[in-house]
Amino acid sequence: MTSLLVPPESIRGMTCLDRTAFTVTVELPFLKICGTTLSKTIPVIKKYLFKKRNFKSVQRENDETVIYLNPMLIKTFEDFTENEKEQLLEMYEDFGTTKLILKYDNWASYEILRAILPKEIDVPTSYSIIGHILHLNLRDMHLPYKTIIGQVYLDTIPNIRTVLNKINMIDTTFRNFTMEILAGDENTITTVKENGYTYELDFSKVYWNPRLSTEHETVVMYMKSNDVLYDVFAGIGPFAIPAARKGIKVFANDLNPESYKWLQKNVVINKVQKNIRCFNMDGRDFLKTIFKADILNRRAANKAGMEHIVMNLPALAVEFLDVFFDFFDKNEIKQMCCQPPTIHLYCFVKTNKGEDACKLGQLLIEQKLGCKLSSDSLIELHFVRNVSLNKDMIRVSFLLTENILKDEEPAMKRLKTENTVDALSDNITENNGEEQRTPKETNEQKCV
Ligand SMILES: C[S@@+](CC[C@H](N)C(=O)[O-])C[C@H]1O[C@@H](n2cnc3c(N)ncnc32)[C@H](O)[C@@H]1O
Known part of the structure; x- marks a missing residue:
């Protein structure tokens, strides 16, 4: 008999789960x-x-x-x-x-894992739940115990049928990552709910982050029913589908054929076919062709409503801004910017103690544009989330004004800023280190 409320010390170091040993x-x-x-x-x-x-x-x-x-x-x-x-x-x-x-069934996952893992190894307590999938980011020290960790989470967390571990950094073009199933069902096709919408997805093939739910909602809230949304990196549709439901005309694009497939499926599931057109193109091509043609048509027809360009590919989106310089002539810039479209651009910034992450985000974009974002063009700097120890995700929402695009020759502007962009180039590599959450993550901080 024990007076301490923990499983027996004899299970320390167990790698193959024996549930009877927990009595x-x-x-x-x-x-x-x-x-x-x-x-x-x-x-x-x-x-x-x-x-x-x-x-x-x-x-x-x-x-x-x-x-x-x-x-x-x-x-x-x-x-x-x-x-x-x-x-x-x-x-x-x-x-x-x-x-x-x-017995085993009476202990919580933390109690079981704390008893199993050697004392010097922290219990991995941070995970995301995506439908029936529990997603862990295990560190190297956990790997000898990965199977038992997976099994314990499968046993103790309600409604979980699959436990998986990310085994590399997000570094593929499509922002998904290699993963291994630690326990349970091998099926990675799942259904999630976000802000009242239903999304089906294959978590092993597309990008999905449950921590962006507030951000998706916030950005769509900016838009009015006669606006147009051009979602350049749409994923499976968490901006596009709610916007379409609001009556907004949406052009949703993603290069990943799998994202495109699930995007189309989610359009049907959420019954928004009337307002959305989906594209499977490179973002640059999408901006050069679909966006350009539509916005110029809208100007020619003197259409009411605003245009929003959402660019949520934080590691790289800033690199796509040159399209607006290189593929619009002076006349087209004039037409487009007589009512400037709004760009909601996401980026990562690397912050040291005391630095203002939002300001760094602004700086990064200004360097790429080759000019300051004046108070006429800057709408909002928004701290989205802390990604890892010194890395934050920021949204910079700004009007693409004629002043930004017309001042100098684009090549000159970019040349001028090349060195400083390089200095920030760390900002465009992502490891998504989600396990290293800090209090900053649960933010909804506005910087402007
Ligand atoms: C960070 S995810 C964002 C997805 C979605 N907007 C969201 O909020 O969940 C970025 C998306 O961009 C897509 N992507 C990556 N490179 C692209 C490119 N060059 N052109 C278009 N889409 C791209 C990826 O497949 C991925 O779905």
């Missing part, structure tokens, strides 16, 4: 009360309840209610405070201790 007997204090006083008793003893997975700390037995208490906090009745004792004396019928057998 311990504990001595548990309890209070017996008659049913009618339960609502008065609970507020007094709430903080002492014995909480374990698959175990009810308040149990009805015939006419009586038994309340099990945490033995680390209460051993005898004397352990309650004077005030608590006074209140309980009027309500309880019996106080005693009983033996309880705790």
Whole structure:
């Protein structure tokens, strides 16, 4: 029998899961009360309840209610405070201790893994859930235990059927990563809900990040029903589909044939076919052809509404800005910019202590444009999320004004800024180190 509420020490270092080895007997204090006083008793003893997975700390037995208490906090009745004792004396019928057998099913994932892993190895507690998939970013020190870690999460987290681990950095063109299944079903096709929309996707083949849900919602909120959205790196549609549902005319593009396939499917699932056209092109070609033709037609027809260009490929989007210099002649720039479209551009910035990540994002874009974003053109600098220790994701929303595009020869402008862009080039490599979350991540900070 153990008085400590942890699995037995004998399982330390286990690499092949033996669920029977997690059984311990504990001595548990309890209070017996008659049913009618339960609502008065609970507020007094709430903080002492014995909480374990698959175990009810308040149990009805015939006419009586038994309340099990945490033995680390209460051993005898004397352990309650004077005030608590006074209140309980009027309500309880019996106080005693009983033996309880705790099994594998009663331990939480942290308790199980803390008991298994060597003391010097941290328990991997950070994960994302994408439909039925639990996605871990294990570190090297965890790898000898990866199978057991996967199995424990599969057993303990509700509704999970697959546990997988990312095995390289996000470095493919399509922003997905190589992964290995640690436990459960091999099927990586899943369904997620975000902001009331349903998306189907194959998590092993497309990009999906549940941490962008607020950002998707925020950007779509900017748009009005007679606006147009050109989503250059649309993925499976988390900006495009909500926008189309709002009545916005959407051109959604993604180079990854798999993203394009799921995007089309999600358009149907969410019944927004009427307002969306999908494209499977390189973003630069999409801007040069589809975007250019549509915006110039809109100007020629004097259409109402604003245009939004969303560029969520944070590691590289800034590199696509040259399209606006290189593929629009002076006349076309004049036409397009008589009512400047809004660009919502995402980037990564590498920050040192005390540096303003939003300002670095602005600087990065200004260097690429070769001019300052004046107060007339800058709409918002928005801190989206902390990606890893010194790396943040920023959105810079700005109007693509004629001043930005007309001032100098584009080649000259870029030449002038080449060195400084190089100095920031670290910003365009992503490792997506999501396991290194800091408090900054749960932000919705606006910088302008
Ligand atoms: C970071 S993901 C964003 C997806 C989606 N907008 C979202 O918020 O979830 C970037 C997307 O850009 C696509 N992509 C990468 N390079 C591209 C390119 N050159 N042209 C068009 N799409 C590209 C990837 O396939 C991926 O779906």
